[in-house]
Amino acid sequence: MERLLKDKVAILVFVLPAALIYLFSVFVPICWSTYYSLFSGLPGINFKFVGLSNFAKMWSDRIFLGAFGMNMAYVAIVVVGQVGLGLLLSLLFMFGIRKYKTLVRTIVFFPVVLPVVAVGQLFSKIFEITPTNGLFNSLLVLLGLGNWVQPWLGQPTSAFLVLCFMDIWTAMGFYAIIFYAALMDIPTDIIEAAHIDGANGFRLLKSVLLPSLRPITLACLIFSFTGTLKVFESSLALTRGGPGTATKTLSMYMYDSSFLHSQYGYGSAIAVFILIECVVITAVLNGVLKSRES
Amino acid sequence: MNNSKLGSRLTSLLFKVFVVLFLALELYPIIWMLLSSFKATQEFTQNPSYSLPEGFYFQNYVDAWTTGKMGIFFKNSLITTVVSLVFIVLFSTSVSFALVKMHWKLRNAALSFFMSGIMVPVTIVLIPLFSMYKELHLLNTYWSLIITYTGFGLALSVFLISSYMRSMPDELIEAAVIDGCSIYKVFWKVVVPLSMNAIVTVLVIQFFFRWNDMLFSMTFISRTAMKTVQTGLLYFSDEWGNKNWGAIFAAISIGVMPTLGLYAALNKLVIDGMTAGAVKG
Numbered sequence: 001m002e003r004l005l006k007d008k009v010a011i012l013v014f015v016l017p018a019a020l021i022y023l024f025s026v027f028v029p030i031c032w033s034t035y036y037s038l039f040s041g042l043p044g045i046n047f048k049f050v051g052l053s054n055f056a057k058m059w060s061d062r063i064f065l066g067a068f069g070m071n072m073a074y075v076a077i078v079v080v081g082q083v084g085l086g087l088l089l090s091l092l093f094m095f096g097i098r099k100y101k102t103l104v105r106t107i108v109f110f111p112v113v114l115p116v117v118a119v120g121q122l123f124s125k126i127f128e129i130t131p132t133n134g135l136f137n138s139l140l141v142l143l144g145l146g147n148w149v150q151p152w153l154g155q156p157t158s159a160f161l162v163l164c165f166m167d168i169w170t171a172m173g174f175y176a177i178i179f180y181a182a183l184m185d186i187p188t189d190i191i192e193a194a195h196i197d198g199a200n201g202f203r204l205l206k207s208v209l210l211p212s213l214r215p216i217t218l219a220c221l222i223f224s225f226t227g228t229l230k231v232f233e234s235s236l237a238l239t240r241g242g243p244g245t246a247t248k249t250l251s252m253y254m255y256d257s258s259f260l261h262s263q264y265g266y267g268s269a270i271a272v273f274i275l276i277e278c279v280v281i282t283a284v285l286n287g288v289l290k291s292r293e294s
Numbered sequence: 295m296n297n298s299k300l301g302s303r304l305t306s307l308l309f310k311v312f313v314v315l316f317l318a319l320e321l322y323p324i325i326w327m328l329l330s331s332f333k334a335t336q337e338f339t340q341n342p343s344y345s346l347p348e349g350f351y352f353q354n355y356v357d358a359w360t361t362g363k364m365g366i367f368f369k370n371s372l373i374t375t376v377v378s379l380v381f382i383v384l385f386s387t388s389v390s391f392a393l394v395k396m397h398w399k400l401r402n403a404a405l406s407f408f409m410s411g412i413m414v415p416v417t418i419v420l421i422p423l424f425s426m427y428k429e430l431h432l433l434n435t436y437w438s439l440i441i442t443y444t445g446f447g448l449a450l451s452v453f454l455i456s457s458y459m460r461s462m463p464d465e466l467i468e469a470a471v472i473d474g475c476s477i478y479k480v481f482w483k484v485v486v487p488l489s490m491n492a493i494v495t496v497l498v499i500q501f502f503f504r505w506n507d508m509l510f511s512m513t514f515i516s517r518t519a520m521k522t523v524q525t526g527l528l529y530f531s532d533e534w535g536n537k538n539w540g541a542i543f544a545a546i547s548i549g550v551m552p553t554l555g556l557y558a559a560l561n562k563l564v565i566d567g568m569t570a571g572a573v574k575g
Contacts, residue, residue, distance in 0.1 A: 002397070004477050008398070011396055011398050013388075014389060015388070018385035018388070018448060018452075021381075021385070022445050026419065026446060096309060104313070104317065106565075108320055110324070112568065113564060113568075114324075114506075114550055115505065115523070115524055116506060117508050118550045121527055121546050122327050124531075125330075131339065132339050133343055135323070137343075139344055142342065142344065173320070181569065226415070259420075259513070271418040275414065275418050
């Protein structure tokens with residue numbers, strides 16, 4: 001028995017193929033990128049060790065700063081939208097809806113499974129103005145708000161807001177389901193006891209529900225933050241980062257630097273920067289969880 | 295009827311209206327897309343966008359599938375997704391078995407190794423992988439995508455399957471060993487069938503992740519004939535621009551169809567699987 005479960009050859013057969021693929025496609029590239037971020041130029045042509053100066057260069061690069069600022073504003077709006085609306089929806093499932101609960105949940109989760117590219121293309125048609133009004137503009141005309149018709153994706157601010165709206169629209173159902181599962185896990189006698197003590201509505205939410213939801217809220221926040229910090233596909237599919245660079249995210253700028261301008265070193269540095277952002281925010285949020293627990 | 299009763303009736307009605315409006319906001323864009331994919335070209339310019347199609351103009355789908363090459367993109371997506379799913383399931387099940395049920399020194403280190411990539415932003419591996427595949431002449435091949443999809447599918451899948459296996463009683467394995475099974479037979483005849491629940495969850499989650507991939511496909515594939523559905527859609531709208539809306543809507547609908555079908559058939563499984571993946575991951 002023990003001999004069989006210690007069989008070294010069998011362990012190798014079970015682990016080695018996966019370990020090699022994983023090493024090759026995930027582990028080594030991460031280390032490799034980190035190493036590249038200390039160089040400038042293109043390997044084999046003008047590759048030069050520059051230490052940390054790529055990271056210093058970012059802060060005087062106007063396009064980087066623009067993308068960084070836009071990315072931060074996007075993160076702030078979309079995280080609040082996704083997690084906040086997700087929480088509200090879950091409360092709605094829990095206390096508001098009696099019939100058709102499953103159907104409502106199935107519908108709300110639906111956009112989550114759609115390909116981001118398809119959603120982006122769909123929204124770009126919804127907010128289209130040429131050669132003909134898309135869904136949104138044509139509905140405005142129908143409602144007699146014809147003078148509100150405008151090129152939503154052709155103006156920096158409105159394009160940015162459409163992008164935020166789209167990504168909240170896609171993901172809020174996902175968070176709603178997670179919060180709902182957590183709400184169902186709260187023992188009913190706790191909620192009943194609070195009712196008897198006269199806690200209703202807002203007080204019930206503040207003193208009973210939210211404290212029990214704290215761990216799951218942090219998990220959702222981490223997921224939402226890391227997802228929005230690295231946003232790429234949705235912006236590319238909706239606006240290609242435009243108009244101008246209005247919706248160009250950090251990840252897109254990393255991609256352009258690397259593959260359009262052949263700056264592998266600088267591109268890697270931006271990729272590492274995004275990874276650091278994700279690690280820091282995860283560590284901070286985990287720290288918050290730990291300090292509250294103790 | 296007294297005032298407070300009337301008031302609560304009114305709130306409840308308002309509430310219902312709100313819920314219905316909200317669900318409409320979630321569903322209407324998708325319904326609009328499907329309806330628009332059946333509109334003839336002149337309908338887009340003559341009628342407002344919200345109007346219903348005048349008939350079922352299937353030519354859009356024919357155009358998208360043949361002239362628009364969606365048929366080719368679809369085939370490419372199907373091959374890369376299915377092959378990588380096979381590898382992901384095979385590898386993550388065997389690794390999990392070795393990690394959870396077998397006894398060896400480095401198994402904790404191996405677990406952390408596989409978990410290390412669970413939340414890594416994809417952008418960070420693009421340059422190294424692009425360089426490697428270029429050296430190995432794997433750019434514009436199925437293998438570039440299959441290898442990457444498999445590697446990136448492993449972390450979460452190993453995590454989900456190994457947590458599931460931990461609750462599997464060791465007695466079943468012992469009984470099989472006493473019956474004289476080899477370790478490979480134990481794995482194949484006992485452990486795999488018992489892990490089916492976790493395997494199905496992994497299959498479903500990974501199908502969505504791999505089918506919906508755009509970043510790897512747009513980095514490693516530049517030849518039109520090798521593009522997958524997602525990058526094909528981008529190419530498609532660039533090529534066709536604003537000329538043929540009907541075909542664009544048909545193409546988007548084709549790209550959405552497999553996910554839509556799978557979700558319609560297995561919605562509870564999909565919801566449970568995807569949320570479990572996020573919360574635990």
